[in-house]
Amino acid sequence: MSKKEKYRFCIGDKNKHSSLTTIIPEKNDVYIVSKSNENQTKLSIHESGKCQYSFTSEYVKKNRIVERNRDRHLMEFELLPLSDRYEIVMSxxxxxxxxxxxxxxxxxxxxxxxxxKKNWCVEVVFCKGATFNPAAISDEYKYIRTIVLDNRAVFIALYRYIPINDELRENVVDTRKIVKEDKTKKNCEEKICASFGYIGKNEHRYNVEIYV
Known part of the structure; x- marks a missing residue:
């Protein structure tokens, strides 16, 4: 697939916004890259069903946060066989x-x-299925992008607004503390973007972006 089919989105507006996220389809794989000045992560969704949520290799090389490139993977998992029912890859x-x-x-x-709005969040959901099946999508979601891959499998990006729950709030507080401690060690006074992943009690995988 050509580079022209990359799709970029951002939460907010030109005055205040999230990091830039790019959806990159390549044949039967999809890559989702989020970039800000201080943070770069990538979700890799492969045709085989194997997936990785990782720091980008460029980010690791620049910041030397791990000794081996393969250690940049923060989560590795495998999707179920494709069906007419969409599987959520990650939110x-x-x-x-x-x-x-x-x-x-x-x-x-x-x-x-x-x-x-305040005390709420945007949940962007990345899904994959065997065919395009609008009936399988709840009305609470809005479409960001639908991509038919070379093998006719379908990748869909959706979003919705949900209130911030206690589980999410606790994860944010804990991660913010870790990032602050790391900034203190590095004598960093600038506000930085940090992403962290976790598996919720509902067994869904989440990536959360915070600024510390």
Whole structure:
């Protein structure tokens, strides 16, 4: 597939926004890359069903956060065989208080998703299935992008607004503490973007973006 089929989206607006996320289809694989000045992560969804949620190799090389490139994978998992029922690969969470970037990364063509209201968040859901089946999508979701891959499998990105629950809030508090401690060790005073992943009590996989 050509580079023209990349699709970029951001939460918020040109004044305050999340990191830039790009959906990159390549034949029967899909890559989802989120970039800000201080943070770069990638979700790799392979035709085989194997998936990785990782720091990008470029980010690891620049910051030397792991000794071996393969150690950059934060989660590795495998999808079920494709069916008419979409499987959620991963959800990306954007919280109201964490949408605060104002850098220059948005000179590219970007689709804007409105920021959530206070105490709410945007959940962007990445799904994969065997065919395009709109009946399988709940009315609470809005479409971001639908991509038919070379093997006719379907990748869909959706979003919805949901209230922040206690589980999410606890994960944010714990991660914020870790990032603050790391910034102190590095004598870093600038506000930085940090992403973290976790598996919820519902067994879904989440990526959460915060600014510390």
């Amino acid at each position: 990306y969470i954007y919280l109201f208080d964490e949408i605060c970037l104002d850098d220059e990364i948005l000179k590219q063509d970007v689709t804007w998703i409105p920021a959530p």
